[in-house]
Amino acid sequence: MVDFARVQKELQECSRDIERSGIKVVPKSDGNLAHLVGTIPGPIGTPYEGGTFQIDIALPDAYPFEPPKMQFTTKVWHPNISSQSGAICLDILKDQWSPALTLKTALLSVQALLSAPQPDDPQDAVVAQQYLRDYQTFVGTARYWTESFAKTSSLGIDEKVKRLVEMGFPESRARSALETVGGDENLALENLCSG
């Protein structure tokens, strides 16, 4: 059984610190603390700058004694992240996990990974090869992906809120639903209907 008391505390601690870290963790839907959504800002000075990246978090039953399962839902061009599935290759999410780590520290590590790719231990061989052989093209692609996938959710968000309000949902709920699912209108609608 997931230690929900601890998860609750982690979420509180995380939201207290949001101004400084920029890292956000919220439940994917109400009432289920085993399935969360994390958000990290792209690190400054990298091709990911300005983007907001969504990470799907699933907590195994033995959490925190087993690592959380994390996966990018925002498409990202990075040697250690699958451009197809969003799977992350990071040691602390595997055998180097320690129960003393938290979701926030794990997300901080993921953010650090965005700043410092490790092409020798790639998750995505194509990206890793490009990173090693043609760094300029890599930077270009990564930036383009950031522009296309990591920013759309913030652009036009008011537009989407408006449409949901027109369907009869309260504005505050529509906005938070959109936020939770990373701006995907359909998912937000699903959430609103089920919640």
Place this chain on the structure above:
Amino acid sequence: MEDDCLGTDDEFYTSDQEDDYSIEGLEESIDGLENDESDTQWIPPKGTTTKVITQESLLAAQKEDLRRVMDLLFLREHHARTLLIHHRWDVEKLFAVLVEKGRAFLFAEAGVTLVEHQDNEPLLPSSTIMCAICMEDVPSDEATKMDCGHCFCNSCWTEHFVVKINDGQSKRIRCMAHKCNAICDEAVVRNLVSKSHPNLAEKFDRFLLESYIEDNKRVKWCPSTPHCGNAIRVEDDLFCEIECSCGLQFCFRCSLQAHSPCSCLMWELWAKKCRDESETVNWITVHTKPCPKCHKPVEKNGGCNLVSCICGQAFCWLCGGATGRDHTWSSIAGHSCGRYKEDKEKNAERAKRDLYRYMHYHSRYKAHTDSIKLESKLKETIQEKVSLSESRESKNRDFSWVTNGLSRLFRSRRVLSYSYPFAFYMFGEELFKDQMTKEEREIKQNLFEDQQQQLEENVEKLSKYLEEPFEHYDEDKVLDVRMQVINLSVVTDKLCQKMYECIENDLLGSVQLGIHHNIAPYKSKGIEKASELSACWVNKVNTSDKDLPFHCGTNGGSTEPEHPSGSGSSYESGCSSRKRPRKEGPGGGFFDLNLPAEVVDRN
């Protein structure tokens, strides 16, 4: 205590029926020789270095190594275990690291942290600490500080241990703190886990204990099925063949049946080939056809599809119909089944050549293994013959030459039978194709086959003499048979030795890839029987060490009666219950085969 140990060993030595190392046999034979033969080849049996480790003695075996490390480094047991598990129970390697890189490196690398306990001010029972895992304040007496100094609450530690044990990581459970490489104290793990998960605590202990077998290149489980419960530890040469106390003989390296002089790879390939033999038989049926005239199976032995039977009838291979002899590659005169065509003859020819080569070696290999089976029956009839002979009025009452000759027969027959798969690969193309020229190969093959043939002749002769009905012979004739058996025994032993020298030096030793084909050396006295590890030592330790983790009766599904490891007396009974009834040979004593004939004669 010392005497007890020797006594126990003694029992084990003599517990086997055809045991040349018999201490009792030694005493008697020396008495018989009037103690005046000092220049014989006989080597007194010092304790064999190969040991059987039973469920009961596993703890003792492990403690031996733990003790060496604990004594040298002044460590507690769990630290010694952590070091040894890290170094896969290789004490020598561990000591080498200590000498080369120092104590600090050795410890850090393995995750051993030794605290001087100066910062260890006793926590007040009333105080609380904040557990960084569950993020709760807990009373300090419900928290545990590991050797590395990291302190968490007991329920978090327990959860952590449970997850790791279930995950199969019992041998190296690290501290929960991030980047702390320290291995948790096994006593803490055991203590905390047993409170809520007693079964899991047992599992943990078993993992630790069996690590001694599973992570140790000098120790292997006996491959018997159903499993006898034993493991075997060897001291020196890992390329050896061993007999477990359950009677199974096996190659220590690959755990398959004993196969020397084949290398492990050769044997693996050969065994697979033999398993596929049914296909081979199919091949034969596919590749013979009945003659349309006399109905005998006829092999296709030429390139074209016109075959002729030894009865003189020619027929078409493809349809089986009788034909005349007049033919070309594409047609047979007067025959028009339409199937007579040149097909993939090349491949078929090659496959056939390879198959016949295999069949040549396999038939000889099989003939000798079959003989081994027949000769095992001979063993019983020979005992009867010996008893009969002994009951007769005669000057000559010693028939140990019979049993010794029989043992020699078994041993050389083994060598002979495994020499065929060896030759199959040594001179075949599968393993050493480009390792020698065709001429070289031919010379070597001739040399080897020459030796093989000599051995074969003498083995057959020995077998023949042993089968003679000597119980009905008069005394002179018995003496003659006896002389022959003794001489042939010496000769076959020599020939086996020579064959191994040839294999090791001239054959495998001369090809580049030969180094991958280490073979278990020739043992004139037969495959070494592992002796049981004396468990006396553990008694001594057990009485002084109360919190032993392992009670053999309750672990590992052992069917043995429980021997509480703290009790010396019940341990003794555990030992003796394993003894098998001693089988006395004829005349009580055994001679070693290597005793020169004249020494034997004087008896």
